[in-house]
Amino acid sequence: MGxxxxxxxxxxxxxxxxxxxxxxxxxxxxxxxxxxxxxxRLKELVTDAWRMRAPDSLVGDLDDGGGDxxxxxxxxxxxxxxxxxxx
Numbered sequence: 235m236g237x238x239x240x241x242x243x244x245x246x247x248x249x250x251x252x253x254x255x256x257x258x259x260x261x262x263x264x265x266x267x268x269x270x271x272x273x274x275r276l277k278e279l280v281t282d283a284w285r286m287r288a289p290d291s292l293v294g295d296l297d298d299g300g301g302d303x304x305x306x307x308x309x310x311x312x313x314x315x316x317x318x319x320x321x
Contacts, residue, residue, distance in 0.1 A: 241262070241264060244264060245264065250267070250270050251266050251267055251270045251271055252264045252265070252266050252267075253265050253266070253267070266279070281296075
């Protein structure tokens with residue numbers, strides 16, 4: 235989550251989607267109602283959250299069109315497919 239102002243903007247602007255509880259007061263996070271979020275909006279939210287925490291070099295790769303921040307996207311951009319677990 236970003237700063238307090240951004241958190242408040244989401245809470246006030248989209249109360250049907252975002253919420254919090256007293257147990258989470260003071261923590262830099264919000265909860266959301268999954269049934270109220272489209273796949274595109276969820277992708278945007280996850281990508282934005284990832285950008286706030288990821289190292290600058292990885293964010294730069296994404297900004298340059300160098301890949302998808304998801305694990306499957308990284309595997310493809312590194313020339314490999316998903317790995318298979320051995321039993």
